[in-house]
Amino acid sequence: MMRAPVAKIIPFSNVDGPGNRTSVFFQGCTFNCLFCHNPETIHLCKSCGICVEKCPAGALSFDASGTVVWNSTACVGCDSCIHVCPHDSSPRVRWLTVEDLMKEIRRSAPYIDGITTSGGECTLQNEFLIELFTEVRKLGKTCLIDSNGSFDFEADPRILTVSEGVMLDVKAADGAWSNILISHTQELVLKNLDYLLSVNKLHEVRTVIFPGRDTENAEAVRTVAGHIGSACPYKIIRYRPFGVRERYQKLLGEFETETEYAERFARLARECGAAKAFVV
Amino acid sequence: MSDALNIIQDPTLTYKQELLALARLGESTDDSLRYSDAYYEAKRKGALCDLNEGVMPYRPRYICPDYTLLFEKGCRFLELDPPKDLLEAVNALEIFYCHVPSITSFPVYLGDLDKLLEPFVIREDRAFAKKVLGLFLRNIDRVQTDSFVHADIGPEDSVTGRLLLELTEEMQLAIPNLTLRYDPEKTSDDFALACIRCMLKTAKPSFANHRMFVREWGERYAIASCYNGLSIGGGGYTLPRLRLYECALDAESPEDFLARELPRHIDLQLEYMDKRVRFIVEQSNFFKTNFLVTEGFVKQENFTGMFGVVGLAECCNYLLGIENKKKGFGMNTEATDLGLRIMDVIDVRVKAHEAPYCESYGHRYRLHAQVGIDSDGMDDSPGTRIPIGVEPPMLDQLEVNEKFHPYFPTGTGDIFKFEETWLRTPEAILPIIKASLARGLRYFSGYLENNDVVRVTGYLVKKSEIEKLRAKKQSLNNVTVFGMGAQDGGHALDRRVQQHDESSGR
Structure with a gap:
């Protein structure tokens, strides 16, 4: 039975696509973005056990095979485990089957328009998602993919046949800043941008605007605007330090991006052709 | 000091509030109605x-007059003829309201305002109709000074309904309480979304399960007082x-x-x-x-x-x-x-x-x-x-509510407090309301956490008016004092806030 590591399920979300949606966050990411708001979803747990002794509720323990296991009933949700984890991971990940996940989605299904899978990077679970989306669509609900663009959709477009589309993060223009910011190049992300546009599966694009980074912000926005034009909404997101690892807050900023500053880049995006650019 | 003296020396009571308090005191002097x-x-x-x-x-306790009769036949006692235009209609209602008793001595049901006024509103220029309805709402807020005063709209969309929503949002008044009678087949999504926007900004209207109430009461039911x-x-x-x-x-x-x-x-x-x-x-x-x-x-x-x-x-x-x-x-x-x-x-x-x-x-x-x-x-x-x-x-919370709400034909409800992002996405709230009403919820209320007008337990007060009472000043609204008590004793304004999604960042 296929299983996938699920970090969190949010039954009602109004910020992960149109209408009310159930958001499923998968564990594990292909990037390591400095501004990640939930860095505990980046890596899979190594069972090092540092969190076990720090858990004040006794909700973490080792099983016979030496794997760290989480007791959700005993857990008090204090987040001590993710704060002490040196590996940007979490012991509170559940390895679920599609049917496990469907049990929870069926509960929220009457109240939602659809589901959005996110992460981490949910496309790491491509085969699982195909099966999941097939089941969700039987309920008459839509399926959106929230992705960092590190999966080659053109090489394997099967997931797109069972999904309404992709909400793509384009975090930087290609170049040195991209390598610093996300530890990755933008080559595949931009290829995906064009491909998803060409098959009409690009639901929206998002770029985070960092305080004081005039050049880097402008380059990212120009790049996206040049590709998407008015084909899909372009969300200009203000950087917020909440949840960002402390050492990176020092580099990126300890305060959130001012709305007015972000508006400058929304205007720039519109000037460069992204008619549906707006700040959120 | 006597109870009467306490009342007439309380600096936070308006004249009318003193009068009502003295009336209650007078009533309490009789003990001929005895129990075991x-x-x-x-x-x-x-x-x-x-x-x-x-x-x-x-x-x-609660009286729900049939106002359609006032518009059809007039009222002999109040010497009112059936109204012929919007000004006469609004004037007749304003007069009539002053003569509807209740436990609070204020009318707890003002009628299905959109249905009552629509025939008159659509004959007028929209701007004029809006002006008249705005004065009507102001009259209600300043004369019927009690948050248990309640008006109903819906289930259908109407010019009057839209104008009342616009005015409710612009005027930010605690009175009257307002309910949308919601039926998924009769209420358009567009009208429901307009109601949600207004509800987030002003804590009203609430959504009543029209089908459920019709099953129990027939088509001619009122939502009065709280709910x-x-x-x-x-x-x-x-x-x-x-x-x-x-x-x-x-x-x-x-x-x-x-x-x-x-x-x-x-x-x-x-x-x-x-x-x-x-x-x-x-x-x-x-x-x-x-x-x-x-x-x-x-x-x-x-x-x-x-x-x-x-x-x-x-x-x-x-x-x-x-x-x-x-x-x-x-x-x-x-x-x-x-x-x-x-x-x-x-x-x-x-x-x-x-x-x-x-x-x-x-x-x-x-x-x-x-x-x-x-x-x-x-x-x-x-x-x-x-x-x-x-x-x-x-x-x-909704699933628990859905189990209990069907027991209560004379009313129940729950309140959800939303953080600001939901104002941008009313279309994310509509499917929640639709599903929950279909699954047994009777009455849904909501408001944004940072509003001045807030729903305390079932009624509306202005947080700024509570502050007046705290400063030993008078509040025109009789119910503000209950809001203050519920805030202090029951933490009624501290309900859980519906977040957008705690882990949306990547």
């Missing part, structure tokens, strides 16, 4: 509560409450409570209701001489008694020995199931009771999940609500 010793004992223990209805009822379902052309005689937590204090076990203490208290409350209803109908003047009755705006047979309950959550937690509310009623299947068994006992026993003067309802009273009063503090949560401060995520 067991009733008084239960009342003294706090297990029964009469909501300070007064010992000598001289009118039914009371009643008949148009009728009303509610009285609304006492079982304070279920206190009812349970002498029970030895859940089974003992269900078999002995609960039925005993139900019967005592029924005794109170029967005597009171008989007195209102047989002894007081209202049903003999009041123009509302003699001219047919209400009919005695369309009244019923509202059998109220509060504190189900605390009752269940107490009976099961649950001390941590976070793991109690609403979050714990055993406690929630006990709640359902308790409601079944109440429902069956009240339905088995032959009630006087409730002809239109098979001689039966109807259940009401009372919304709480300021003196309840944290002992008894409103009706069957999950206690404030331990509410689970919205989906869980």
Whole structure:
């Protein structure tokens, strides 16, 4: 039975696509973005056990095979485990089957328009998602993919046949800043941008605007605007330090991006052709 | 110092509030309406509560006049002809409202305003109609100075409905309370979304489950006061409450409570209701001489008694020995199931009771999940609500509500407080309301956390008006003082905030 590591399920979300949606966050990411708001979803747990002794509720323990296991009933949700984890991971990940996940989605299904899978990077679970989306669509609900663009959709477009589309993060223009910011190049992300546009599966694009980074912000926005034009909404997101690892807050900023500053880049995006650019 | 002197020297009371307080004091000097010793004992223990209805009822608690009759035939007593245009219609209503009694002495039901006024509104220029309706709302806010004053709109979209929403948002008034009668087939999504936007910004309108109310009351039902379902052309005689937590204090076990203490208290409350209803109908003047009755705006047979309950959550937690509310009623299947068994006992026993003067309802009273009063503090949560401060995520809260709301034809409801992002996405709230109403929710209220106008437990107050009272100044709205008490004693403004999505960042 296929299983996938699920970090969190949010039954009602109004910020992960149109209408009310159930958001499923998968564990594990292909990037390591400095501004990640939930860095505990980046890596899979190594069972090092540092969190076990720090858990004040006794909700973490080792099983016979030496794997760290989480007791959700005993857990008090204090987040001590993710704060002490040196590996940007979490012991509170559940390895679920599609049917496990469907049990929870069926509960929220009457109240939602659809589901959005996110992460981490949910496309790491491509085969699982195909099966999941097939089941969700039987309920008459839509399926959106929230992705960092590190999966080659053109090489394997099967997931797109069972999904309404992709909400793509384009975090930087290609170049040195991209390598610093996300530890990755933008080559595949931009290829995906064009491909998803060409098959009409690009639901929206998002770029985070960092305080004081005039050049880097402008380059990212120009790049996206040049590709998407008015084909899909372009969300200009203000950087917020909440949840960002402390050492990176020092580099990126300890305060959130001012709305007015972000508006400058929304205007720039519109000037460069992204008619549906707006700040959120 | 005498009670009367206390009243006339209280700097926070307006003249009219003094007058009403003195009237209540005067009423309390009579003791000819007597109950059994067991009733008084239960009342003294706090297990029964009469909501300070007064010992000598001289009118039914809630009156829902049939305003369509005023527009068709006029009113002889008030010397009003049927209105011929919008100005006459609004003027007739403003006059009529001043003569509709209630427990608060203010009209708790203002009519289905969109249906009543639409024929007049559509004959006028939109800007003129908006001006007139704006003055009408201002008149209501300044003259009917009590948040239990309640108007209804819907289920269909209308020019009047839209204008009332626009004005409600622009004027930011606590009065009147407002309900949308929502039916997924009759209410367009566009109109529902306009109502949601208005609700987030002004805490009104609330969404009433139109189909559910129609099944119980027929098409001609009113939502009055906080969220009371009643008949148009009728009303509610009285609304006492079982304070279920206190009812349970002498029970030895859940089974003992269900078999002995609960039925005993139900019967005592029924005794109170029967005597009171008989007195209102047989002894007081209202049903003999009041123009509302003699001219047919209400009919005695369309009244019923509202059998109220509060504190189900605390009752269940107490009976099961649950001390941590976070793991109690609403979050714990055993406690929630006990709640359902308790409601079944109440429902069956009240339905088995032959009630006087409730002809239109098979001689039966109807259940009401009372919304709480300021003196309840944290002992008894409103009706069957999950206690404030331990509410689970919205989906869980709705699922619990859906189980309990069908018990209460004379009203229940829950309130959801949203953080600011939901204002940008009303289309994310509509499917939640739609689904929950389809699954048994009766009444949905919401507001944004940073509003000035907020819904306290069922009624609306302005936070800025509460601050006036704290500064020992007067507040025109009679209900502001209840809001202050509920905020201090029941933390009623601290309900859980619906976040957008705690882990949206990547």
